[in-house]
Structure formats: C-alpha cells, structure tokens
Amino acid sequence: MSFVHLFRRYLREQGLPVTQQREAIAEVVFNSPEHLSVEDIEKKLRERGERIGKATIYRTLETLVRSGLVEEHDFGEGFKRYEHLFGQKPVREHLICTECGKVVDMHSTELHRVQDEAARQQGFLPARYRLQIYGLCADCRAAGAELRWEGLSCPIETV
C-alpha cells in the first residue's frame, strides 16, 4: 500500500536525511493516481493537517524525480505536474483533449519499439521519451465536439 520506504531507501543511499516533510510529500504523491501540480500537493498536505512550505515541496519533488520514483510532466499549462511511476508500466504517452483538457494515459509497446528504432537510426541512444497527442477524447466526440482549424484557410501550401 505504501511505497514511502522506497524513497526512504533512496535518501539513505544518497546520505540524505529522512525528514517528516519529505515523507509527507512522498506519501501524497504516491497515493494519488492523478498528475499533481505543486498547488495540488500543497492542498492535499493541508487537508492532512500538514503545513509545509512551497520551497520544500519544490525541493523534495526534485529529489523524488532524481530518485526515479516520480516523473515530471509539462502539459503546456504554464506549470509542471508530477506523477509517481508505480502500479502499471511507466506511462509516457498522454492523450490531451483540446476540448475539455482531460489527460488520458496510454501505453503501446509497438509505439515504444518504433520510437526506439527511429531514434537509433539517427545515431541517437534513447533513454526516455515523452509523447503528447492532442485531439478530442471519446467523451467530447460523443458530445458532438469537433476539431476546429482557426488558422490559414489553405494551411501550408508553399505557393
């Protein structure tokens, strides 16, 4: 149920002190299935009765990311979001609905393989990747939403 001991182990491995704040922040992140913003984390901590400064949250998240237990995301909202990597295979593919803003996780082994291949063909040695697909989610499509193009009437016709 709780994965905090993994983080504790990482801290010890690195010779870093295990503090109340670090454990509380890790617990909050590990117990949320969503992609959390720093503000979300702060709110959840307050709900638990913990009052931890933003600076500490940022600093702890940096450590969590470095430990490999948490991943940082940027969905172009102007701030970052954080997600733990337990449960299923690490999810690095996100479908982002341009209508309702919902973010759906996805995983495709084939996709992973093709990406890897393509990168290697360029002499590149891939380590991790991040894919964001923007479009309409199933719900919004069902509700009748449509993709809209507000750009040039005749997109890119190099005339």
Added chain:
Amino acid sequence: MSFVHLFRRYLREQGLPVTQQREAIAEVVFNSPEHLSVEDIEKKLRERGERIGKATIYRTLETLVRSGLVEEHDFGEGFKRYEHLFGQKPVREHLICTECGKVVDMHSTELHRVQDEAARQQGFLPARYRLQIYGLCADCRAAGAELRWEGLSCPIETV
C-alpha cells in the same frame, strides 16, 4: 524565399491590420531554421536594426501560432521556443541530448501511423502530437559520453 505573404493573407482573412512589426517578426521566424526563443527573436530583430517591444513579439507569436504557420515548443527549459512549419514535413519529433542539450529533428512516417492508431484505439481523435526523446546524440556518444542513472539502485521493483 519569403513566406511573409502567407502571414499577410492570414491577417487580412481575419480582418487584422498588417503592420511593420508583424511582418518583421514573421520574417525573422520564417528565415531561421532553428527553434527560436523570444530572446533569440528580439536579438535578431535588433541585428536588423528593428527595435520591437517584447510584448509585441509575444502577441505576434500568438497570432503566428494561431495561423498555423508557426509551432510552439516547450523543451522544459523554462521558456518556449518557436519554429516555422515550412520546408519539410512539419517536424514534431525531437531528439534531445541530455549531455550537450542539442535538439535534433526527426521524422518517421511509420511512427506517425502507429501513434495515430494507438490513439484511435482509445476512442481518441488525434489532431497533432509532440514527441520528445531524451538520450545521447551521436556526437556525444562518439565523444564517450554515457547515460547515467542517478536514481534508486534497483529502479522500480514494487516489493
């Protein structure tokens, strides 16, 4: 050679005034093969003898992106970069070297197809996507660089 007339057409279509500043900014972006930051653009404008306020640059980039002629990128540097979509097929795949920071463009038709398929399988209607692969570029590999893992010694073993 110059694609500015496409932007002019877009502005007219939208009933927006065509101004000197808008044309100068579009020219700078259209004539650079790189991914430009707002600061880069400002510098290039100054080199051309144009002194245009940052606010205008931001506002014009917004319009350029909406026109579909320019794409906004976020490589996690803390600021955005902009790239025109002329020349080759729109490039939405980036190989980012974690050693030297270089960003290499890539394009794979197969990759595109697999992505599309995977999204549709989830009931999602894809419109555009963005892929970032982090790793080591050919040069850094040749120079002997290696991927390093500074996270937990035994990555994610849910024990």
Added chain:
DNA sequence: GTACGTGCAAAGTTTTTGCAAGAAA
C-alpha cells in the same frame, strides 16, 4: 475617423535562492 496595434512599465505566474533557525544522524 475608427478600430486595432504598439511600447512601456507594472503586474502576474511559477519556480529558485538566501539565510537564520531547527532537525537528523
């Protein structure tokens, strides 16, 4: 002449940093 753009500076966001006081080992 009217509507919209421009430039400046101020305000807004999110994130980082400096430092005195405090906790972990």
Added chain:
DNA sequence: TTTCTTGCAAAAACTTTGCACGTAC
C-alpha cells in the same frame, strides 16, 4: 556536534496586462 533541511520572504525568469499614443485601413 556537524551537516543538511526548513520556512519565510525576496528574487528571478518568463509572460501577460493596462493604458496613452500611433498606425492601418
């Protein structure tokens, strides 16, 4: 006791906004 953390507030970095003045049409 020594080292590293915490929390606050200030700073930083990028972007947006308000407003008086100018320009496109």
